[in-house]
Amino acid sequence: MARLTLGHRLARIHPFVWIGAAAxxxxxxxxxxxxxxxxxxxxxxxxxxxxxxxxxxxxxxxxIQSAELTDVHPNGFSEDAAGWTWLVLGLEVTNETDLTEFxxxxxxxxxxxxxxxxxxAGLGTTAxxxxxxxxxxxxxLVSDGTYLPDLQPDLPTSLLLVFQVPETTxxxxxxxxxxxxxxxxxxxxxxxxIRYGFPAPVAIVKIRVAQGATPAPTAExxx
Amino acid sequence: MSRxxxxxxxxxxxxxxxxxxxxxxxxxxxxxELQGPFVTFARFGEQVEGRNxxxxxxxAYLADRVTALGWSGETDGVWLVVTGTIGSKLGVTSPDVxxxxxxxxxxxxxxxxxxxxxxxxxxxxxxxxxxxxxLPRSALEGPDARSATARFATGFRVRLDSAIDMVLxxxxxxxxxxxxxxxxxxxxx
Numbered sequence: 001m002a003r004l005t006l007g008h009r010l011a012r013i014h015p016f017v018w019i020g021a022a023a024x025x026x027x028x029x030x031x032x033x034x035x036x037x038x039x040x041x042x043x044x045x046x047x048x049x050x051x052x053x054x055x056x057x058x059x060x061x062x063x064i065q066s067a068e069l070t071d072v073h074p075n076g077f078s079e080d081a082a083g084w085t086w087l088v089l090g091l092e093v094t095n096e097t098d099l100t101e102f103x104x105x106x107x108x109x110x111x112x113x114x115x116x117x118x119x120x121a122g123l124g125t126t127a128x129x130x131x132x133x134x135x136x137x138x139x140x141l142v143s144d145g146t147y148l149p150d151l152q153p154d155l156p157t158s159l160l161l162v163f164q165v166p167e168t169t170x171x172x173x174x175x176x177x178x179x180x181x182x183x184x185x186x187x188x189x190x191x192x193x194i195r196y197g198f199p200a201p202v203a204i205v206k207i208r209v210a211q212g213a214t215p216a217p218t219a220e221x222x223x
Numbered sequence: 224m225s226r227x228x229x230x231x232x233x234x235x236x237x238x239x240x241x242x243x244x245x246x247x248x249x250x251x252x253x254x255x256e257l258q259g260p261f262v263t264f265a266r267f268g269e270q271v272e273g274r275n276x277x278x279x280x281x282x283a284y285l286a287d288r289v290t291a292l293g294w295s296g297e298t299d300g301v302w303l304v305v306t307g308t309i310g311s312k313l314g315v316t317s318p319d320v321x322x323x324x325x326x327x328x329x330x331x332x333x334x335x336x337x338x339x340x341x342x343x344x345x346x347x348x349x350x351x352x353x354x355x356x357x358l359p360r361s362a363l364e365g366p367d368a369r370s371a372t373a374r375f376a377t378g379f380r381v382r383l384d385s386a387i388d389m390v391l392x393x394x395x396x397x398x399x400x401x402x403x404x405x406x407x408x409x410x411x412x
Contacts, residue, residue, distance in 0.1 A: 100321075100330035143297040146334050153327045155300045155359040190254055191380060 046179075046201045055203040057182035059097060059196045060106070060113045060151075064205040066090035067176050070212030074140050074160050075147065081130035087116065087170065088212060089137065089161040089178065095151040099193060104148050107137020107161045111199075115179040116163055129164040137161035172211035177204055260381035265389040273385030276318060277310040277349060278375050283391055285363070286402035289355060291338030296355070301363065302332075303356040303393065304402055305373055308410055309340055310349025316377050317343045322356045323374065324393070325367035330379075332357045340407055352407030368393040 004012075030036060049055055054063045070086050073079070080086060091114065095101045105111045114137060117127060127135040141149040142158040151157055170176060180203040183196035265271040270279045283305045289296040296302060309318055320331040320341060331341055331354045340352040354373075362368060369392045376386040 098327045100328070141334070144294065144334065149334065150330060150332065150357075152300070152329050152332075152357050152359070154361060155298075155357065157299075190258055190382070193380070 046204050049180075049203045049205055051205060051207050053205075055180045055205075057096060057113070057180070057202060058185060059095075059183045060101075061094040061096055062113065062180055063092040064089065064114075064178055064180075064207060065092060066210065067178070067207045068210040068212035069165075069170060069172060070214070072213040074162060075145065080164065083167055084130045084164055085167045086212075087163045087165045087176075087209070089114065089116070089163070090142070090158070091161060092156050092158050093151060094156045095153050097194065097196070098153060100153065101151045102148065103139035103151050103157075103159060106139055106159070107163065108134075112137070113181050114161055115181060115201075116165070116176065117179065135163060135165075137163045170209050172209055174209050176207050176209050178207060179204055258382045260376065260384055260386035262386050262388050265375075265387050271387050272312070273376070273387050275311060275313045275316060275377050275385070276375055276387060277312060278307060278387050278389075280305065280307040280389055281351075282306045283396055284402065285393070285396050285398040286400070287398075288401045289335070289404055290401065291335050291404035292406065294335055294338055296332075296334055296357075298357050300357055300359045301398075302402070303358055303391075303396075304353050304404065305356075305389075305391075306351075306353045306405055308349050308351040309344065309375065310410075311344035311346045314346050315343055317341070319376050319379050320354050321374050321379070322358075322371055322391075324358075324362050324371045325365075327362070329356050329358060329362075331355065335404060338404055338406070342407075349410045350407055351405070351410050353404045355404065363393050369395075 027035075052063060052065055054061060067087065067089050070088055071080055073086055074088060093103070093106065093113075106113050116135075116137075129135050138147070138161065139149065140147055140160045140162065142160060149157065149159070179201045181199050182202045183199050185194045186197045187195045189195075261273075263271050263273055265278055265280055267280045267282070270277060283303065286302045286304055288298070289302045289304060303322065311318075318341065322329045322331075332339070333341060334357065335355060340350060340354050342350075344350060356373075362371075371391045371393050373389045373391060374381075374386050375389075376384070378384065
């Protein structure tokens with residue numbers, strides 16, 4: 001009976017064993033190189049941008065400029081409920097689409113582009129207003145106070161977004177995290193035009209909340 | 224010889240049929256053309272009619288600022304003002320008016336509210352006044368600005384219905400610093 005050479009012995013080893021050995025060796029080599037470390041994907045990090053910095057999006061490009069708490073609604077007549085106040089964001093918005101868009105879309109949770117809880121709104125916020133309805137920012141045009149102004153393509157427009165928030169959530173001087181949400185075009189039909197979807201937070205803006213106007217004290221009635 | 228002739232005939236016939244098929248495919252109307260509007264073109268001073276709307280254009284000009292009924296329209300862009308008389312033929316309707324510049328489409332602004340046209344029209348009672356469009360200044364540059372098209376219709380996406388189009392050369396329009404909008408009012412025919 002002929003003696004088996006080393007080559008013959010190695011050849012008799014099953015290919016799966018070779019594959020397993022190679023994988024084990026690769027795993028050992030990867031260990032000191034950090035291959036088994038738990039890492040956070042760069043693509044999942046939401047970049048933080050400064051106040052006043054432009055956040056370019058597919059649907060809207062935004063520049064957050066101010067945030068203030070006020071008991072006086074910018075429209076001059078809406079009254080706040082007891083225990084609630086108004087959070088007013090000042091921003092510049094540019095409609096990047098080919099069609100006139102409704103500004104009512106900016107502050108909503110379903111189709112919004114601006115959220116006041118760090119990018120969660122727009123992807124399913126649970127925040128509500130004083131009436132228990134889903135929290136929406138109401139847009140007003142800065143130049144003439146128009147409510148729900150149209151956003152014309154490629155025209156930077158200065159707006160106020162007014163959110164009704166509990167008095168206890170923020171105080172003047174607190175840091176507010178604003179999430180900017182963008183959507184990408186995914187479909188175009190004769191009936192709908194270009195449609196935007198797949199909402200994703202694309203930036204976070206941290207801003208100090210300022211104290212806005214407070215109601216003028218009512219004069220004591222003369223005795 | 225006969226079989227050879229038959230083969231040649233088959234090849235020729237196949238070629239002809241393929242050419243016909245390609246020609247049909249190339250000349251086939253697109254979905255947009257099949258479902259598009261029936262367009263009537265308007266010119267200044269002439270009354271044009273669609274299925275439900277009538278329109279007489281009077282003037283068009285640009286303005287940095289427009290004013291009307293105590294309202295002052297400030298903008299970082301520029302206003303396009305188109306004055307004229309619009310009417311409904313069949314029933315109460317709200318005209319849908321937009322301006323196409325290249326691939327972009329701008330709806331007539333509702334910022335002037337009741338000071339501009341755009342509200343509901345009653346049949347047989349046309350209204351005179353102005354439509355205003357708020358445009359970025361960049362819209363006035365480039366070749367597309369020479370063939371901007373204002374569309375007057377009864378829906379935003381008109382399919383198999385009439386529309387009135389009016390081509391405007393934005394680069395040739397008078398540019399005013401301030402313009403007072405003519406107050407809208409019904410015109411007794």
